[in-house]
Amino acid sequence: MPHTPRITRRDLLRAAALAPVAGALAACATPAAKPTASSAAPAATSAANPLGVPGDKPLEVWIFDGGFGQDYAKNIHQPLFKAKYPGVEIKHNSTKEITKVLQPRFAGGNPPDVIDNSGANAMDFGALAQDGQLQDLTPLLDAPSWDDPATKVRDTIDPAVVELGTYDGKFSVLGYVNYIFGIWYSQKVFRDNGWEVPRTWDEFLKLNETIKKSGKMAPFTYAGKHPQYLYEPLLTMAAKIGGNEVLVNLDNLEDGAWTAEPMKAAAAAWAEIGAKYLMEGTAGLDHVQTQTAQNKYKVAMLPSGSWLENEQKTTTPDDFEYGMFPLPDVTGSDKLPYGTLHTTPGENFIVPSKGANPRAGMEYLRAMLSKKAAGDFSELVKTVSVVKGAGEGRQLSPGAASASKAMTEAGANTVTYRWQTWYAQLKDEAMAATGQLMSGGLTPDKYLERLQKKADEIKNDSSIKKFRR
Template sequence: MNLDRRTFIRGSALAGLLAVPVVGGCATGGGGGGNTAVTGKVTPDNPLGMAVDTPVKVYIFDGGYGSEYARSVHKPMLEGKHKGAKVDIQVTKEINKVLQPQFAGGTPPDVVDNDGDNKMDEGSLSGDGQLTDLTRLLDAPAWDVPGKKVGDLLDPSAKEFGTYNGKLVEVLYTLNSYGIWYSQKLFRERGWQVPKTWDEFVKLCQTIKGSGMAAYTYAGKYPQYQMEPMLTMAIKTGGLEVMKNIDNLEDGAWKAEPIKQAAAAWQEIGAKYLMEGTAGISHTESQTKQNNGQVAMLPCGSWIENEQKKSIPPGFDYGVLPVPSLTGSDKLPQTAIHSIPIGGFLVPAKAKNPGGGLEYLRAMLSKEGATRYSAMTASMTVVKDAIPEKQSPGLASTVQMHTAAGENAFSWRFEYWYKQLFDAVKSATNELMAGRMTPDAFCDQVQQKADQLKKDPSVKKYHR
């Protein structure tokens, strides 16, 4: 037993070798076990059968919208209505990491705000039977609108996008609209007109560049920010068919002419009007540069005003414009926008107090709950006509854009259904904007990935 120093060092080197992280560290949980559901008596006051004595455990994603709304709006609403009820709010930035083991162990909470870059995959969860069917919630009476059901108050998109495998499993709460953001104050001061057509947009870029300011930027580090207006433009030009073909993985969907045209159009912006250094910046950097007056326009979702609230200079006046129309013969009107409900709230099938989880969602989907959330986060919700009276400039502009779009608000699904394809489009977008890839090569490369995915039997397929 002569342990000399060298043997020891060698031994520890081997130990280090074995310590290289490998996925699967957490147990897969074996078979049964986990929570046993507790339910309360169904009464008109408690239509979803919440167990009042069992705390309702809620996990909130701590992202752009924070978690204050849960603590100061929805929790007190529920606790106020049901004497003795308790809502236990937990907050995390890493939904997947925190909740995946709880699902696998059979002890998930009652409500999960499944949001952020590290959210759980709803398709897999619902495929594995891990989520509660929310139809019962939609059929329950509305919280504070007599004579109406919860489902009557919802924007139709909420039902469409929360459905997986034919079941509504998720309440997508925040209604997010995409567009190109600018400072209304800056545009007023310089006398710049809000562009409606692509020609006007390009001319405006020219004018802005001439004034010594960068015209356009996006988060090069997260190229989905630029993928968004490019695809939106293609769909406005070619109609909803373009989008449906992409989502349904139709052969040659990505080689459609409108996609090529949109790619070529944006490549020109990339070559001539992109802010120096765009390729390497994050979304926060790009947005802060806009707040500081270094760049005039950038693409983003309507969460931007809330996200930037600490760095918006006084009187910045966020405004948003729909992606301009590329041709005079676009299939969709100029007011058409990409809009999608985001931030999915779900009730795990193995929740301890499933009725409590549903009741919490019912509180969220009330007029009061939605209006107060809207005021706190400068965002619209999927609850119809629940817009606060006093609106911030960005929210007012979003509401206006969304109202003008009316029926012409659309959204693709592939981004959520096929993450691999989404990643492929993202990286190709950066190559396109940097001029390293032609529009044709862009379409080819993405199409290739789509074909590969279509053939992969391990990837679950969806259809719309």
């Protein structure tokens, strides 16, 4: 399950000065001196070894053990790397607590070589970039692909990977999975009950009412303890109503971006769902609990991303048949057409600049981006990778097939936002406020005013590095 961090950049910097490294959530680095890339000399480069990987130096890998587990790293990526570099010992590790376990390593100047920086406790990418902790991965992009020496790595992946993984002009974060967001449901349940996928918001409201009156299950839920699951469709709806610039303005901390009319319409729409159609107890449940309730036919619909099917594989009935549909048309004159999707590269991998073996770290990513590795990964964890054509000829599960079809139909009509990975403080505020919006504790106007206030605070805080789209 992908999440973004809950520790603020200011907290990261302050911790370096105030807290001992051992046993504390120490900072990534002191801000006084920015680290440079590892001084370890690379091996000579060649056609067979374009990144200059030392043949006998260990490689330390840390994987976020979340929705995709860690078997893909142990059974797909690492054997592929080892086949080419048998003398390199791979030290595999996994955790659900990335920040808690690895942040002290950054503060101590000895981070590992490859990190899948994902999950609810991922480290703040903005803070890592600000402190010079991220290896510039441009050499990886310019290296020949694993499969075809005539094709560069950059030409084998979706362009959004480079755009969204670039900080301060340097490509430094590799999103490996194409997260595709939408409303998830059981195709079997809809078929058995004669419920149709809604194409307009009015149809969506009527569907919620029909399900509620049927008494068979609750209409809607979301991960109440992780309200980013709900602000995702709210923001996507606002972009659909007002165009992609709605989200660009949020990212760029523009004056009044949060209180713009498309945001007001979206907040009001979802507040109505919160008031009328939520499964009882939603606010106190996490993502696994709400998703499992859906698997037990206690609730019909929930918002999530394309990791959902794999995350729920142990509780999903064999005939459940996951499906995903895009947000319905809202106003009748939305600026973006039906089928518009929020998609973004996720499951973000980094190579720390102060790691002992950054060349091998980049080579590990190059192996991951081979068609075989990406295709095997997609099949194993029921999702879609960022490598072009990696899913061709593969047997996709119902949910992955549904999401892939929606992605194909969306074409160029995709949107995304970056403020939540740039400004962890704003993400924290949005999570808290969205929970209150959905439980009736904040009116839509007060909700947006609160978020605008926080965005303005960040904009006016000179200690926080600003990013722009």
